[in-house]
Amino acid sequence: MFNKIPNSRPDTPLLDTIEDPSDLRKLAPEQLTDLARELRHFLLYSVGQTGGHFGAGLGVIELTIALHYSYNTPIDQLIWDVGHQTYPHKILTGRRERMHTLRQPDGLAPFPSQSESIFDVFGTGHSSTSISAALGIELANKNAGRESHTVVVIGDGAMTAGMAFEALNHVAACQANLTIVLNDNAMSISENVGGLANYFARNISAYELDNTGPVNGEQQDRDTTPGSIFTDLGFRYTGPVDGHDIDVLLENLDALRAHSGPKLLHLITKKGKGYAPAETSPVSSHSLTKLEKQSENRETTYSSVFGEWITRKAATDNRLFAITPAMEEGSGLTQFSEQFPNRFHDVAIAEQHAVTLAAGLATGGAKPVVAIYSTFLQRAFDQLIHDVAIQNLDVLFAVDRASLLEDGPTHSGVFDYSFVRAIPNMVIMSPSNRVVMEQMLDFGFEYKGPCVVRYPRGTATTGTQESPLQLGKAHICRNGKRAAILAFGTTRNISESVAENLDLTLIDMRFVKPLDTELITELTARHELLVTIEENAIAGGAGSAVNEYVISQGLECQLLNLGVPDLFIDQDEPANMRKMAGLTAASLESQINSRL
Numbered sequence: 244m245f246n247k248i249p250n251s252r253p254d255t256p257l258l259d260t261i262e263d264p265s266d267l268r269k270l271a272p273e274q275l276t277d278l279a280r281e282l283r284h285f286l287l288y289s290v291g292q293t294g295g296h297f298g299a300g301l302g303v304i305e306l307t308i309a310l311h312y313s314y315n316t317p318i319d320q321l322i323w324d325v326g327h328q329t330y331p332h333k334i335l336t337g338r339r340e341r342m343h344t345l346r347q348p349d350g351l352a353p354f355p356s357q358s359e360s361i362f363d364v365f366g367t368g369h370s371s372t373s374i375s376a377a378l379g380i381e382l383a384n385k386n387a388g389r390e391s392h393t394v395v396v397i398g399d400g401a402m403t404a405g406m407a408f409e410a411l412n413h414v415a416a417c418q419a420n421l422t423i424v425l426n427d428n429a430m431s432i433s434e435n436v437g438g439l440a441n442y443f444a445r446n447i448s449a450y451e452l453d454n455t456g457p458v459n460g461e462q463q464d465r466d467t468t469p470g471s472i473f474t475d476l477g478f479r480y481t482g483p484v485d486g487h488d489i490d491v492l493l494e495n496l497d498a499l500r501a502h503s504g505p506k507l508l509h510l511i512t513k514k515g516k517g518y519a520p521a522e523t524s525p526v527s528s529h530s531l532t533k534l535e536k537q538s539e540n541r542e543t544t545y546s547s548v549f550g551e552w553i554t555r556k557a558a559t560d561n562r563l564f565a566i567t568p569a570m571e572e573g574s575g576l577t578q579f580s581e582q583f584p585n586r587f588h589d590v591a592i593a594e595q596h597a598v599t600l601a602a603g604l605a606t607g608g609a610k611p612v613v614a615i616y617s618t619f620l621q622r623a624f625d626q627l628i629h630d631v632a633i634q635n636l637d638v639l640f641a642v643d644r645a646s647l648l649e650d651g652p653t654h655s656g657v658f659d660y661s662f663v664r665a666i667p668n669m670v671i672m673s674p675s676n677r678v679v680m681e682q683m684l685d686f687g688f689e690y691k692g693p694c695v696v697r698y699p700r701g702t703a704t705t706g707t708q709e710s711p712l713q714l715g716k717a718h719i720c721r722n723g724k725r726a727a728i729l730a731f732g733t734t735r736n737i738s739e740s741v742a743e744n745l746d747l748t749l750i751d752m753r754f755v756k757p758l759d760t761e762l763i764t765e766l767t768a769r770h771e772l773l774v775t776i777e778e779n780a781i782a783g784g785a786g787s788a789v790n791e792y793v794i795s796q797g798l799e800c801q802l803l804n805l806g807v808p809d810l811f812i813d814q815d816e817p818a819n820m821r822k823m824a825g826l827t828a829a830s831l832e833s834q835i836n837s838r839l
């Protein structure tokens with residue numbers, strides 16, 4: 244057991260001999276436990292240097308070794324769900340010496356990436372895609388006459404999503420030769436919740452009873468036949484077994500390989516295994532800030548402004564329900580969940596359900612607030628249209644992490660203006676600071692219909708009370724000459740100095756939908772150029788909305804749109820990603836200068 248993250252690179256003589264899994268397969272089985280210890284030590288050191296996902300990787304050290312030892316990777320294909328647990332896999336598949344570049348520009352990706360390694364069979368970041376992808380790969384291999392095994396690793400958290408069940412259903416129908424390893428650590432980011440999580444817990448109790456007998460004479464629940472849910476679906480189920488015992492793992496993987504058809508191996512593991520602080524606090528050890536940044540002050544973020552707001556609001560209105568699809572901590576909902584447990588629903592990784600549940604709550608007369616990351620709202624696009632907007636239901640969406648994020652394209656939330664704006668009945672607001680954010684949340688809460696407040700990750704700008712919030716009305720920050728900057732959300736903050744320097748008009752647009760069309764008409768009459776700026780894709784974004792209005796009215800004015808260009812911006816510090824997108828004061832100023 245490790246108690247400290249090492250500051251210097253540990254000695255790892257065995258690990259150093261492994262350039263790829265073919266070297267691993269040269270080791271004797273008795274050496275694998277020592278290798279696991281070295282791999283865990285190296286992982287602690289390496290994540291300490293770079294930051295990144297932490298607990299999940301520590302929990303699959305033995306599994307990763309056993310899989311690459313037992314299977315002939317990369318001919319046999321390993322598909323990881325979410326992919327946040329793949330650092331040990333990266334270390335064993337030729338990337339050990341590049342681990343210090345993780346999450347940096349041109350460095351290793353934080354998730355599996357097809358372009359990075361032949362061992363990364365399928366790219367991920369969002370959860371619960373692995374079984375579908377693996378089934379597709381297995382069917383294509385079979386069709387092409389390729390002899391190989393396809394193996395999936397999926398967590399109990401990821402298994403709660405509808406997509407995983409859709410795939411299980413289809414795998415059974417195809418009787419595909421697929422091995423699913425269920426890595427059950429009873430944790431999502433928070434504790435895993437729901438009927439399935441309870442069912443897995445009963446499976447584990449039954450296993451513990453068989454192995455250790457009743458603890459302190461307690462009666463344990465023996466009603467559960469472990470794995471019956473999978474057996475009934477047509478899978479050969481094995482388990483639950485100890486996912487940290489390499490011998491047990493090898494024995495079971497080898498045995499399963501002898502059978503064709505759908506198979507599921509159920510492992511019991513511990514998130515954060517082998518590092519005492521992570522085992523004790525698996526929630527806070529889901530990911531780690533790099534050591535050198537750990538002492539930085541914790542400032543008020545937009546998520547915490549939301550968390551405080553919703554807790555206050557719930558005390559005054561008992562119609563309010565908070566819904567999160569498995570992101571309680573990240574969304575700032577922990578205090579709410581403690582104070583209002585009956586009106587708090589962590590629905591597990593189930594974004595589609597989260598949105599339609601809200602539609603149902605609104606239909607029943609409650610006022611649901613769905614706290615969801617922009618990137619995960621993408622999963623619930625149809626529910627937004629079909630269940631919420633067509634029925635014009637009273638649902639408030641608090642859309643967090645709507646910004647470029649260091650994890651790169653899988654997690655950056657830069658499409659929501661575009662896809663939400665296309666839906667009739669939706670109102671979309673975006674705050675430039677924490678004061679206006681609270682006004683927007685209040686407004687959205689009172690508003691009778693579907694409403695989005697979208698905000699970025701990070702420290703919330705302090706603000707002062709300005710003009711009151713009115714539906715579809717912007718705020719004029721300053722009047723200037725020749726050009727007007729129409730800033731959406733926090734881009735107002737980088738626009739202020741430019742507007743001052745060049746003596747331009749600056750508008751905090753506040754609403755993406757409905758737009759302040761009256762003001763836009765007026766601005767076109769007294770400026771040569773309207774400049775829109777937003778941290779969202781230019782394609783279909785807020786600037787597009789302004790263009791559409793200007794064109795539809797035949798207004799005479801030049802237009803310049805700044806936002807995220809039509810490409811996926813790779814992982815980096817968000818400040819650098821913004822630079823890459825041209826979302827800086829310097830870029831704004833030079834683009835305006837060249838237009839004028």
Ligand SMILES: Cc1ncc(C[n+]2csc(CCOP(=O)(O)OP(=O)(O)O)c2C)c(N)n1
Nearest residue numbers: 299368369370398399400401430431432569
């Ligand atoms: C669609 C989607 N929703 C939410 C997330 C955020 N998320 C990342 S990891 C995780 C928990 C996954 O739990 P599990 O599959 O059990 O893996 P563990 O971390 O426990 O190993 C969540 C909710 C995500 N990646 N994708």
